[in-house]
Amino acid sequence: xxxxxxxxxxxxxxxxxxxxxxxxxxxxxGTDGSDEVQKFDTSIYRFHRACEVKNFVAPGIVxxxxxxxxxxxxxxxxxxxxxxxxLPLGEVxxxxxxxxxxxxxxxHINRVRFKDGEDAVDRHEFxxxxxxxxxxxxxxxxxFTGPNLVVPTACAAGNYAIAIGRDWIQSGRVDRxxxxxxxxxxxxxxxxxxxxxxxxxxxxxxxxxxxxxITPGEGAAMLVLESLELAKxxxxxxxxxxxxxxxxxxxxxxxxxxxxxxxxxxxxxRxxxxxxxxxxxxxxxxxxxxxxxxxxxxxxxxICNVMGEHAPKVKVSSIKSMIGHTMGAASAIEAVACAxxxxxxxxxxxxxxxxxxxECNLDIVPNQARTTAVSVALNNAYAFGGxxxxxxxxxxx
Amino acid sequence: MRxxxxxxxxLSSLGIGAHPVFDNMLDGQVSASGEIPDFDATAFxxxxxxxxxxxxxxxxxxAARLAAEQSGLASAGYAPEEIGxxxxxxxxxxxxxxEFDQESxxxxxxxxxxxxxxxxxxxxxxxxxxxxxxxxGLNTTIATGAASALDAVAYGMTMLRLGRVSALLCGSxxxxxxxxxxxxxxxxxxxxxxxxxxxxxxxxxxPKFAEGxxxxxxxxxxxxxxxxxxxxxxxxxxxxxxxSGSAGLVRAMQEAMAQAGLKSDQVSCVVSYASGSPEGDKExxxxxxxxxxxxxxxxxxSQTRDCLEASGAIHIAVSLLSIRSGKIPAIPKLDNxxxxxxxxxxxYGKAREVSVKHVLITARDDSGHNAAVIVxxxx
Numbered sequence: 001x002x003x004x005x006x007x008x009x010x011x012x013x014x015x016x017x018x019x020x021x022x023x024x025x026x027x028x029x030g031t032d033g034s035d036e037v038q039k040f041d042t043s044i045y046r047f048h049r050a051c052e053v054k055n056f057v058a059p060g061i062v063x064x065x066x067x068x069x070x071x072x073x074x075x076x077x078x079x080x081x082x083x084x085x086x087l088p089l090g091e092v093x094x095x096x097x098x099x100x101x102x103x104x105x106x107x108h109i110n111r112v113r114f115k116d117g118e119d120a121v122d123r124h125e126f127x128x129x130x131x132x133x134x135x136x137x138x139x140x141x142x143x144f145t146g147p148n149l150v151v152p153t154a155c156a157a158g159n160y161a162i163a164i165g166r167d168w169i170q171s172g173r174v175d176r177x178x179x180x181x182x183x184x185x186x187x188x189x190x191x192x193x194x195x196x197x198x199x200x201x202x203x204x205x206x207x208x209x210x211x212x213x214i215t216p217g218e219g220a221a222m223l224v225l226e227s228l229e230l231a232k233x234x235x236x237x238x239x240x241x242x243x244x245x246x247x248x249x250x251x252x253x254x255x256x257x258x259x260x261x262x263x264x265x266x267x268x269x270r271x272x273x274x275x276x277x278x279x280x281x282x283x284x285x286x287x288x289x290x291x292x293x294x295x296x297x298x299x300x301x302x303i304c305n306v307m308g309e310h311a312p313k314v315k316v317s318s319i320k321s322m323i324g325h326t327m328g329a330a331s332a333i334e335a336v337a338c339a340x341x342x343x344x345x346x347x348x349x350x351x352x353x354x355x356x357x358x359e360c361n362l363d364i365v366p367n368q369a370r371t372t373a374v375s376v377a378l379n380n381a382y383a384f385g386g387x388x389x390x391x392x393x394x395x396x397x
Numbered sequence: 398m399r400x401x402x403x404x405x406x407x408l409s410s411l412g413i414g415a416h417p418v419f420d421n422m423l424d425g426q427v428s429a430s431g432e433i434p435d436f437d438a439t440a441f442x443x444x445x446x447x448x449x450x451x452x453x454x455x456x457x458x459x460a461a462r463l464a465a466e467q468s469g470l471a472s473a474g475y476a477p478e479e480i481g482x483x484x485x486x487x488x489x490x491x492x493x494x495x496e497f498d499q500e501s502x503x504x505x506x507x508x509x510x511x512x513x514x515x516x517x518x519x520x521x522x523x524x525x526x527x528x529x530x531x532x533x534g535l536n537t538t539i540a541t542g543a544a545s546a547l548d549a550v551a552y553g554m555t556m557l558r559l560g561r562v563s564a565l566l567c568g569s570x571x572x573x574x575x576x577x578x579x580x581x582x583x584x585x586x587x588x589x590x591x592x593x594x595x596x597x598x599x600x601x602x603x604p605k606f607a608e609g610x611x612x613x614x615x616x617x618x619x620x621x622x623x624x625x626x627x628x629x630x631x632x633x634x635x636x637x638x639x640x641s642g643s644a645g646l647v648r649a650m651q652e653a654m655a656q657a658g659l660k661s662d663q664v665s666c667v668v669s670y671a672s673g674s675p676e677g678d679k680e681x682x683x684x685x686x687x688x689x690x691x692x693x694x695x696x697x698x699s700q701t702r703d704c705l706e707a708s709g710a711i712h713i714a715v716s717l718l719s720i721r722s723g724k725i726p727a728i729p730k731l732d733n734x735x736x737x738x739x740x741x742x743x744x745y746g747k748a749r750e751v752s753v754k755h756v757l758i759t760a761r762d763d764s765g766h767n768a769a770v771i772v773x774x775x776x
Contacts, residue, residue, distance in 0.1 A: 045506055094639075099518055107498055109580075114502045118579075126580035130487045131519050132540040136764035139639055148639035148766065149548060150540040152489070152519035160537060167555055188498050191506040192514030247561065248478065249536035251527040254449070254515035263533060266478060270561075384515055385524020387536050 002170040006396060008236040009083025009224030010336045011075040011180070014323045015051035015217055019078050024340050026322070028369045030351045033323050034203060034215045039185050047199040051217035051324030052185055061141055066102035066128045067184035068220075069137040071329075075220035076138055076178055083224040083236060091146040093177035094135050095164040096222075097157025098150060098328035099383075101131035103186045134182065146174050154383035155288075155325070157181050158221065158332030159391045163245035165225045175230045180222035181332035189327065190216050196255070198292050204325075206289035206318035206350050207296050207364045209357040214290045217324025221332035223339070228396070239339035240377075240393040244275025250386025257295060261302030263388040264288075268306045268378060271390035277376060280310050284341055284377040286334040287364075289318025289350065290325055299380065300360035315372070317350040317365040331381030331389065338377040338393045345373050400554050401621045401628035401775060404470065404614035406463025407714040408433050408456050408570075409701045410607040414463060419718040421700075422726040423748050428702045431607035432573050442529060449512045451493035452572025452608065454522040456707075457484065460612040461526045461566045468614035470530070470564065473624055481534035481562035482527045483553040485545030485569040487706045489519035489538075492574040526566055526612075534562035542762030543670065544637070545569055546611075546709030547770045551635035553615055563616060569710040570610025577705070578606050586674075587703070596671035596696035596728060597678055597743055599735040604672035607702030611710035618775070628775035629717045633657035633755065636769045643683035645767040646759060650688045653757065653769040661689050664771075665753040666725050666744070668712045670760045671696040672703045679737055681761060686740040689757065695744045699728040709760045709768070716756035716772045725749040 012018060015033030016026035026033075033051040042048040058070050059077060080087075105128045112121050127133075135150045147168055151160040158181030165179035183189075193199050193216060204215040231238055248266035250258035257264070272279060288299055304311045319337050320326075326333060341347050346369050353366035379391045407415040410428035413436065433456065438447060441459035450458070461482075465471065470480070493516035501509045515521055520538040527536045535556065539549045546569035553567040571577075581587040588603045595601060621628055636652025638645045654664070667685055671678040685694055697708075697715050704711055719725050731745035753774070760768045 101519065103494070103517070106495060110495065110498045110502050114499070121583075123583045123585075126576075127584050127586070130540075130542065131489070132487045132542040132545070132762070132764060132766065136542075136639075136766070139765070145638070145640050147637055148541070152486070152538050152540050153536070154518040154520050164552075167559070171555075187501070187506075188494070188514075188517050191501045191509060192497070192511065192517060194506060195509055195511040195514060247535040247537075249482070249524070249527045249533050251477065251531050251533045251536075253528070254512075254521065254524060266533070383520070384518050385520055385527065385536060387520065387524065 003172060004228035005166045005169045005225050005242045006228050006231050007223050007239040007339045008226050008231045009079045010339060011079030011082060011222040012333050012336045013053060013071055013075040014219040014333055015053050016322055020082050027319060027337060027348045028346055030349045030367060031322055032351060040187055045194055047194050049215055050185055051215055053219055065137050066105040068098060068102045068134050068182050071184055071220040072096055072134050072138050072182040073141050075180060075222040079222040079224050088143050091174055092144040093146050093165055093168045093174040094139050094144050094148045095161040095179045096135045096150050097161040097181035098131060098134060098152050099154045099157060099183050100186045100189060101134055101152060102129045103188055104184055105129040107187045153387055155327050155330055156381040156383040156387050156389040157328035158330060158335060159379060159381045159389035162335055162391055166242045169225060169227050175227040177225045178222050179225055181329040182220035183218060183327035183329045185216060185218035200291060203352040204291040204321050205352040206291045206321050207357060207360040208353050209355040211291045211293060211296060213292050215324035217326040219326040219329045219333055221329060221336045223335060238396050240342040241396045243394045244271040244392035246270025246274060246390045248388045252386045255384050257298050257382060258386055261298040263386055264299055264302035265305050267388040267390040271378060271392045275392040279307050281376045282314055282378055283374045284347055285314055285316045286338050286379045287316050287318045288380045288382045289320055291320060297359045300362050303362060315347045315365050316362045317348050319348050321351040331379060335379050335391060338379045341374045341377055342393055342395050346371050398558050399618040400557055400615050400632045401618035402613045402630050402717060403616060403621045403626040403628055404464035404468025405629060405714050405717055406460035407611045408460050409609035409711055411701055415714050415718055423724060425729045427700050427729060428607050431702055433608055450525060451490035451516050453490045453570055454525045456572050456608060456610040457522045457570035458526055458529055460568060460570055460610045464612045464614050465530060469626055470614055475564050477531045477533040479534055479563040480532040481556060481565050482523050482532050482536045483549050483565055483567040484523035484538045485549030485706055486519055486538050487540045487542050487545050488571060490516040490521055491576055495576045530566060532566060541766040542764045543705055544760040544762050544766040544768035545706035547760045547768035548637055550632060550770050551637055554632055554635055557615060565615040566612055567615050568612030569707040571608060571705055571707040573608040595673045595699040597735055597738050598731055599733045601673040601675060603674055604698060604703035607704055609701060609704040609711055610707045611714040630720050630772045631775050632770060633773040634771040638767050639765050641765045643680040645765055646684035646761050647687055649767040649769040653771050657771045659755055664689055664692050664755050664757050666693040666756055668716050668756055668758045669694050669696045672698045682738045682741055691742055693725055693742045693744050693749055695725050696728050712758045713770060713772055716758055719753045719756060720774050723750055723753055
């Protein structure tokens with residue numbers, strides 16, 4: 001018999017608020033976190049807006065690590081606090097998803113090189129960059145031993161990390177895991193999406209007829225996952241159970257999704273199958289919903305296909321309208337939103353909505369949060385390379 | 398479920414293809430340039446659509462092609478959604494990533510080629526393999542530094558056993574990169590001009606970098622046999638542990654052995670991760686002496702150089718060939734063994750001929766990521 005896996009702590013670090021209450025209050029209020037970019041000069045870009053984490057007080061960490069580590073440590077601290085867990089915790093699994101990892105470190109190196117020459121680059125700077133240092137640093141900071149990895153599967157990475165954590169607990173390898181995702185705002189990402197003309201000039205409007213692209217974002221979220229047995233034994237608050245995971249790959253194009261949404265469908269179907277749930281059980285889908293013309297149309301189509309006659313009853317929203325596209329952190333933050341939707345019975349809105357798109361024929365919970373019981377929520381996340389994922393959460397009866 | 402390896406693709410600075418590389422190892426050859434000789438990816442991947450592949454993706458894709466062909470994957474009867482890709486990678490397309498950023502700093506952000514942006518995500522080499530082989534089952538990249546390739550195999554085993562996919566292209570690659578070579582040399586972690594002193598030797602100063610990679614086809618042994626595919630070996634145990642010092646690697650090795658149901662005297666040899674790193678080799682040696690005293694130990698990096706995260710995959714390939722041939726490649730020119738390793742049965746000078754049934758492959762990263770994989774003879 002496999003162990004059941006539940007979410008007992010959440011640590012969102014986002015452009016609209018950090019920690020459970022600040023984050024959720026901002027989500028429910030429909031807060032737009034976008035603003036003029038502060039971290040770097042955008043005067044030479046065509047686009048100037050992003051969602052940045054503001055008023056952030058960085059935790060002290062040995063060795064002056066890169067910003068992804070700093071975010072991940074802060075989010076882990078929030079999650080542990082929320083779960084009511086004190087250190088030391090010893091053997092804890094740690095799985096962290098990311099897109100670019102500590103890429104701002106590499107950007108810094110290249111900036112110094114360009115300005116002052118190679119010799120001006122600190123000789124140990126590059127060692128802060130390789131992607132696995134994030135989980136290394138977090139584990140060392142908190143003294144976690146146990147299975148430990150980074151899963152750099154781009155913008156679906158948070159879901160991958162949660163699924164890996166669930167596998168570890170289900171198999172009995174550990175009974176507690178910290179899983180989530182992180183990505184600080186990166187100049188490379190801003191440059192790349194800008195060159196693809198995939199950044200919205202003003203606001204991110206997922207599923208809107210006039211959507212023009214993403215708003216680049218940054219953030220992190222870590223979730224405490226525990227076996228149901230351990231959670232009950234210590235009397236922990238249980239937000240939701242992780243009941244199913246589904247993955248697929250379009251195997252189609254480095255950046256474009258498959259036009260028929262083949263992989264998006266397969267991931268949702270597999271998550272439902274893994275959870276042993278029928279489509280009729282689904283109340284809420286936290287969409288990948290980036291706000292690009294291609295993604296939203298294809299995702300909406302895939303949701304309609306999988307949900308069939310049940311589709312009109314499913315609420316679908318994208319909190320990327322509020323926090324921007326936080327890359328590898330996105331699906332981890334959205335997993336927190338799913339857990340809180342189940343826990344509070346409030347569904348986050350898709351803000352900035354003006355004009356319905358007949359090609360996205362879904363109840364996208366426009367502009368206003370909605371109060372309704374949520375028993376089952378699906379968390380969609382897709383990535384470059386056509387990497388698709390879906391994690392199913394359910395209320396623990 | 399026993400997980401069989403039915404195909405292996407290997408590219409290293411010692412050659413292309415598992416057999417040629419292994420023969421060169423037995424012959425005592427040592428990598429001269431660190432680059433794969435006469436590497437033309439179009440020979441494996443065709444000449445269309447490769448323009449925006451970076452070197453890591455080209456090596457990975459070519460290794461995957463060799464593995465898929467040996468395994469007969471295309472005609473194995475697996476539906477696309479039954480096939481997945483799992484890659485161990487910490488640096489991804491590092492050279493393409495840094496060049497993309499350098500170009501934007503130098504020329505301005507509006508002058509970069511958007512087609513190259515895809516390379517900046519660490520998972521892009523895995524994604525490109527997914528496209529080439531139409532593997533729609535799943536596509537995962539695992540990063541644990543130098544332990545990445547072995548941890549990818551461990552993750553792949555879990556995916557197969559959970560039934561999420563039925564066959565996997567699983568491995569790791571790292572293409573030549575001046576960013577890696579220069580940055581790590583600057584930090585004292587790699588040597589540009591080595592003093593010829595390698596793994597386990599007295600006076601070793603650190604590894605030299607080389608490109609390379611290996612990919613395997615993993616599938617259920619029974620299903621492989623039912624389609625008359627020949628298992629080259631089975632993955633009988635995996636272990637992984639985060640913790641500093643030799644204790645972490647000891648734990649990973651013990652976990653792998655417990656999973657394989659093996660006692661220390663049943664392990665035929667250790668394919669060690671030792672690279673010539675002063676501290677790293679020491680911890681590695683301590684762990685092996687503690688868990689597998691008296692078991693022959695070899696260190697392929699003495700010949701292939703250090704391919705960082707891809708090394709573990711190369712070592713699995715070497716292990717399969719050792720099982721098949723009954724030969725353990727020797728560490729060449731190990732004249733002056735560090736006395737710290739006096740308890741180890743190091744294979745040096747001349748290849749050892751012995752029946753090889755179970756090979757334990759180690760990997761450790763200075764970060765504290767440790768992993769071990771045991772590859773066993775199929776029957």
